[in-house]
Amino acid sequence: MPSTTLRNFVLELNRARSAEFCSPDAVDARRLYKKRHPTRILVFKCMDGRLNLSLLTGTPVGLLYPFRNMGGIFQLGCPYLGRLVLDLKEEALREGCRTLALCTYHFSKGSMQRGCAGHKYDIEASIIDADRLKGEFEAAFGYSQQVSAAIVVGVETDEDALSFHSNDGDFYVSEDLDLSPDEVYRKLADVYRGMSEEILNDLIPLVIGNQAYIRKHRAQTRHITELVHGENIIGVGRGMDWFLLPNRALFIGPYGTCWGEAVKVAGNIVLNNIRSGLVPEEDGCLLLISAPYAHRSELGMARLKARFLAEEATRALRQVEGLQFDTLAGVTALETRFYREL
Known part of the structure; x- marks a missing residue:
């Protein structure tokens, strides 16, 4: 899928995951689990x-x-x-x-x-x-x-x-x-x-x-592609536990002074996945940025964080020669896990 389609895929996935997260059954299940x-x-x-x-x-x-x-x-x-x-x-x-x-x-x-x-x-x-x-x-x-x-x-x-x-x-x-x-x-x-x-x-x-x-x-036979790297999404930030798709995304929290280097390593992994045929070239690469917020009073700061992370991660990925990527930056409401594009 082209990168624009990859963006839509992520946004549609989040809408479904957020709806599931907010469903009465899921809310009650979390409450019971935390109680026990x-x-x-x-x-x-x-x-x-x-x-x-x-x-x-x-x-x-x-x-x-x-x-x-x-x-x-x-x-x-x-x-x-x-x-x-x-x-x-x-x-x-x-x-x-x-x-x-x-x-x-x-x-x-x-x-x-x-x-x-x-x-x-x-x-x-x-x-x-x-x-x-x-x-x-x-x-x-x-x-x-x-x-x-x-x-x-x-x-x-x-x-x-x-x-x-x-x-x-x-x-x-x-x-x-x-x-x-x-x-x-x-x-x-x-x-x-x-x-x-x-x-x-x-x-x-x-x-x-x-x-x-x-x-x-x-009880199943796992294909080799499930066992090796197959990611073409690079997630930077926090609040993306809703993603829940194995082997589709590399996730990096902005911890320490060298997290930009981790983004570059992730970019090289994705580039290798594309060049080795593990990811179709037409699917492309998506840089996914998320800054979470717990209360509405934190929303403005979350937006600023998302923009900062997007700028720094983009700067790092541009150093990966040959990697073409699109960027999707947004904020995630922790109460609902709903992701909103900036």
């Missing part, structure tokens, strides 16, 4: 379009808080990122809830070259960075794992299988697909021995959902 599993879960992950934890755990949109960057590399000392994390933690405490950070890395068991390009396909380097981020959380918020906790989680992208790690052991969901919720709890408690019971309980639905997702895909 109140822990606020932050997910730190790579920009890779294959990584969508809401999808591979069956978690309703809006209940996981995603943060994206190249290679899943983050520094909590980044003023913008640190402020976002602190605000989410403080908001959770006001609601009487705990906070859990999933510091993820990803890899492919079938081919090293299907792993994380941001870490030059080095699994050990990916794990080291995830563990470093976990350490930063603990340095900032404490080590007790009673109110705020951080853990290292792996994502094996051939099966979209989660794994949980600590110094006390490992739990690979793909190796235990038939565990009951009680058995899942005991597995997690063995890996995270000092963790709050409430946080452990709130991890259970992620595991149960991932078990179901893996079983579903094992």
